[in-house]
Amino acid sequence: MALKFYNSLTKKKEVFTPLNEGRVNMYVCGPTVYDHPHIGHAKSYVSFDVIVRYLRYLDYKVRYVQNITDVGHLTDNADAGEDKILKRAQRERVEPAELVEIYTKSYFEDMDALNNLRPDISPRATAHIPEQIEIVEKLIEKGFAYASNGSVYFDVQKFTEYGKLSGRKQEELEAGARIEINPEKRNPSDFALWKKAEPGHIMRWKSPWGEGFPGWHLECSAMSMKYLGQTLDIHGGGLENIFPHHECEIAQSEAANKSPFVRYWIHNNMVTVNGQKMGKSLGNFVTLKDAFTKYNPLTIRFFILTTHYRSPLDFSNEALDAADKGLERLYNTIVNLREQIDSAKDGSTPSGIYEKLEHYKKTFLEAMDEDINTPGAIAALFDLSKDVNTLLNSGQEISKMCLEDIDRLCQELAGNILGIIPKTFESKKKGEADVLDNVMRVIIDTRNELRKAKQWQLSDFIRNKLTEIGIALDDKPDSTAWKRIKK
RNA sequence: GGCGGCAUCGCCAAGUGGACUAAGGCCACGGUUUGCAAAACCGUUACCCUGGGUUCGAAUCCCAGUGCCGCCUCCA
Missing domain, CATH: 1.20.120 (Four Helix Bundle (Hemerythrin (Met), subunit A))
Structure with missing residues (x-):
């Protein structure tokens, strides 16, 4: 038996062998913390959590890094539009740092509820500005990047392997691209490594090119390199990030290091809601906090795992109900x-x-x-x-x-x-000096006296009333058990 | 327009050349058990989208068609 992964880079299932025997360096693209996490996050991070758990089960020593994006992710594409964090902070009238704190907390709260193990390191983009600047300098030095009007762009034409992950060719990119012409760029498909901060842009850092902020793709290269080395065993993320995000990461990292960036690229598929793509613009978002009011987080985890991570998952009440019963x-x-x-x-x-x-x-x-x-x-x-x-x-x-x-x-x-078993079963509180348990004992004993006397009407009455308040009785040959049920 | 994916029982979903007379869950219907239930157990339900082809052999590979979806703005 040998563990195999489907590698998005080679488009094949491959036997997994880490670079260093017994150790696995794994990086997964984390959330941009400008809103509450939704069920798409759940699918992604539950999937990778199970991968980490399984690798550890197989006795690999795993270092699992998952970033927190708190700057640089722009609304339109990676190099245009407003900064998501900044925009939201202004809307909610809080400091960007405050906003980030709120949603980072919310993120971990929900991930904990889903029983995902915490990553070993959760680095923040804003805490790694010097590392990012360093890479930009290196890329300029090596001729892969150029400064232009206070911003720095990666020169895609210099990196001949650009497109090897997504299967996109340069010419095609430019032909049908919906990229707005940016006069600062030599080429429309060049992407930003560093952006100049306009006056009034409060998230800004000093750099050799003036005050600005890092491009979104850069943080992953910088932080993975710092904590996991130049070549990662596994890089994971949602498949919508294959292009441009992951393609750009490869370009930056490999141009800077001259060594392969990632050995196994693993991408999870997306969530649809009632058969429809879940998207910001469609407004059919289901946040986890909402979902948790209707379903136990472990039910959602189980539901996610009943579909393969590379298959799309349709989120519907019917499907969740079915999963809930199965898990029960x-x-x-x-x-x-x-x-x-x-x-x-x-x-x-x-x-x-x-x-x-x-x-x-x-x-x-x-x-x-x-x-x-x-x-x-x-x-x-x-x-x-x-x-x-x-x-x-x-x-x-x-x-x-x-x-x-x-x-x-x-x-x-x-x-x-799989992480689908709760630590304790809510329905049974054995071994505890639990008042409810004692009360239930009295009721059950009383009812069993009635049953001995064949007082079926009364015993059924008790059972029905208990069912109504969410307690199910289970008559066995020599005893009666009880448990909490959903009403 | 370019790139990629998917189509398997009423629903969800594995299986990707031979032990498939196709796993598992949900639902439905029968039965066992039970005072009656619940839970549990047993049983019933699929010519694997269509048409060609390759092969001794195809749900699985190839070609064509039909339908659906994703990426190429944002998103995990």
């Missing part, structure tokens, strides 16, 4: 499993159980190895869950050790790798 099924198994662990006595080890566990684990890992096929991995989980359910319902006494081994495997695959 998985949770039921684990909740029941843990319940039996608590009450387990000396039982036996069912024959063939370890072979089965091994089989499902293998199926799961093989799916993950094939370019992180999470839908396949999840299918293996459902198969496992079915077998476990059968076992748990069989009525036979199973040894505690065996049950714990099953639980451990579930935790390993669904918990550690």
Whole structure:
């Protein structure tokens, strides 16, 4: 078994081998923090989170860097329009630094809720201005860039490999391009490394070319280089960034360093909402904070993972509801499993159980190895869950050790790798001196007395009333369990 | 106009040359279990967009067509 990734650069699935054995340097384009994160962010960062988790599961020492863009991302394209941060800050009447703080916090809040592990480093563009200036100077020195009227542009014609990632050719770019003619540029497809700050532009830094601010593409090159070296093992991002963003990153970095920038380019596909592209201009944005009011964040995470990261994901209530029920099924198994662990006595080890566990684990890992096929991995989980359910319902006494081994495997695959298992199940608060639990005990005992007396009407009344307030009862042969449900 | 992707059961979604008489989830319908439920389990439902071709063999490769989508302003 070997982990394979689809590499956008070569357009092929390739066996993954890091530059340095046992270590993986990974960079993922982070958010521009000028608004609350939306479900598109969720798809992207959940996808890469699972990649990081899986690499670590495979014992790679991963350094995961994800930038925070807090300057330089312009509204029209990378070199025209207003700075998004600045524009929004003016609208909300706050300092740009304040705005950035608000939305960075919001971003991490939502990513935490989705159970994404924090990146090892979350560098900010504004904290790396000197590094960016340094690259610009280097590029000018080497003849790849030129200063023009206080701005600096990358001379695309000097970098013959420009277009190798996106498959775009220079001539084509210029032909149909919607790029406005900028007299400062030698060539329409040249892109800004450094922009001159007009009077009144408050986000500005001193540079050899006068006061200005960095171009958007530059930060990723500067920060990845600083924290991960000249050649990255993995660079990830949304596929809408292939051109121009990633193409420009390659040009800058490789022109400056003369070494390959990235070994594996990984791009995730986009989110649509009810079949329609989600876009700023279309105004059909779904923020995560909104989505979380209707769905558990882990449901959204699970939903994202039921589709391959390179496939588009359509966000609709029907699909989310279906995912929610599916996840509930998985949770039921684990909740029941843990319940039996608590009450387990000396039982036996069912024959063939370890072979089965091994089989499902293998199926799961093989799916993950094939370019992180999470839908396949999840299918293996459902198969496992079915077998476990059968076992748990069989009525036979199973040894505690065996049950714990099953639980451990579930935790390993669904918990550690996919991150879809909550730390504690809200519905069960076992081991806690929980008032509700005690009250429920009294109600259940009372109701079971009624059931013994065949008082069905009254016992059904109690159960129905509890269902109405969001508590489900589950009558088993020798006991009754309860859990919280969604109303 | 240029570049790229997709079309698999009612819905979602894996599979990308041979164990596919096509995984898994949701929904529906039968059944087992239950005092009745719930949960769980068993069962039922696909000529893989169309037409050619390559091959001993194709959902999987090639060509053509049809439909949908993304990128080439902004966006993860």
